Amino acid sequence: MPQSPIGVFDSGFGGLTVAREILDQLPQESVLYLGDTARTPYGPRPIAEVRQLALECLDRLVDHGVKALVIACNSASAAVLADARERYAVPVVEVIRPAVRRAVAVTRSGRIGVICTQATHQSRAYVDSFVAAPPHVEVFSQPCPRFVELVEAGITSGPEVLQVARDYLAPLHEQEIDTLILGCTHYPLLASALQYVLGEQVSLVSSAAATAADLYRVLTERGLLAPRHNKPAHQWLTTGDPHGFTFLARRFLGPEVEQVHQAFVGRAEERV
């Protein structure tokens, strides 16, 4: 079981920034990644549907014998965490709560910004997670719809992305935030651009790094770490076109993404 892979699930590519952090921090571990690109994005769907799709994907990872699950998708994290913890015997880590804990630890003024997709913004998943924060904490959520498209096009520097970032961040700047949560797993690839626009006084909290640290803690505490000399073997699965997946996945994670296979999830008669 300690040799078993870590199952990492996302509706698309963004979760690969989380997988990248896991590879860096836990180099002995094998990762089994499943991107539900045939049905991405989850964000605009009703929560019950997101829950169903996500559980179908997580079932598939558990069938593969993973020792832990990482829900590397903001939409699915909020929708399905409680269900997944009830449904599976293996530990489940997600991306929202580690980032929220980190942000509360980092902020000085208590003024915390969250940038995310329109869907995550509307779900109030982050804002709701701050319920137990100290009274001086105020959270300002800002949807940044164009960031995903820019990152997927490889545009993370230059005048266009800086102008888009300035426009999105202006309301947060006005609120004088001192901490910014990157509330979408695409955004770690924009970290330097965001830091440049916000200036050095604002601290960025990457949900990818915070989630990898949370997974590290869980595997350590539960005695689930792979043995030191384990030779990791990663597997990359997509519900969509493996060829198209490979190209973008290498941009997000690097050449570790070798062979990509197609996965079938859900009930046979409605399989994607």
Next chain:
Amino acid sequence: MPQSPIGVFDSGFGGLTVAREILDQLPQESVLYLGDTARTPYGPRPIAEVRQLALECLDRLVDHGVKALVIACNSASAAVLADARERYAVPVVEVIRPAVRRAVAVTRSGRIGVICTQATHQSRAYVDSFVAAPPHVEVFSQPCPRFVELVEAGITSGPEVLQVARDYLAPLHEQEIDTLILGCTHYPLLASALQYVLGEQVSLVSSAAATAADLYRVLTERGLLAPRHNKPAHQWLTTGDPHGFTFLARRFLGPEVEQVHQAFVGRAEERV
């Protein structure tokens, strides 16, 4: 010139964590990496010698036509920054000052820890860089000699590294630091281990991430960014054995490290 590579120099492998961040944040940019592994470690050498060795390596990168220099080596950063800025027309970025600025921006209590090699500790490079910090800032430097060896052996999780980390971090814990600078470019690979031992209340500052953000700023401000559709071509040079370099370099940076070439630096008659 915007198509020219970014020259990244380190005495060994650690600078590859900086190169990794550059590849992630600036995917259009080409990196020319030079690791002076034949003469590593620089730390125990007198500062005049470190300066000479580092300038020989930086000369080599400038001869290759790099558009910017990144000194991704803590020992060399302190020893040679001023000389390099005087000597070269291209902008020079190093690893100490970006991390110091970030730590001052992050700390709440003003109690900042720095972990580093014995040599960096003795050089007081970090402590000296805090000279202009606000009066409530206190800096506690802690040498962690075994970390480099553990990271190079791929041991970043499990009881051994956690015990070593607990021993090293105990004095910083007693000082109630709230921010920790990873003052050696090997240490980003220990980030999750350090976060686990220190707990979630302590913020880690990675000099690799801070340096990539600083480089991003410099290239943006000086109009030196590669054009959007540039196809990056990385080159990896070592003054030592290319075969041995490749193995460890892949662990630090990933499979982007393909062909590694041997570089000759310094005066011909004493070439390494």
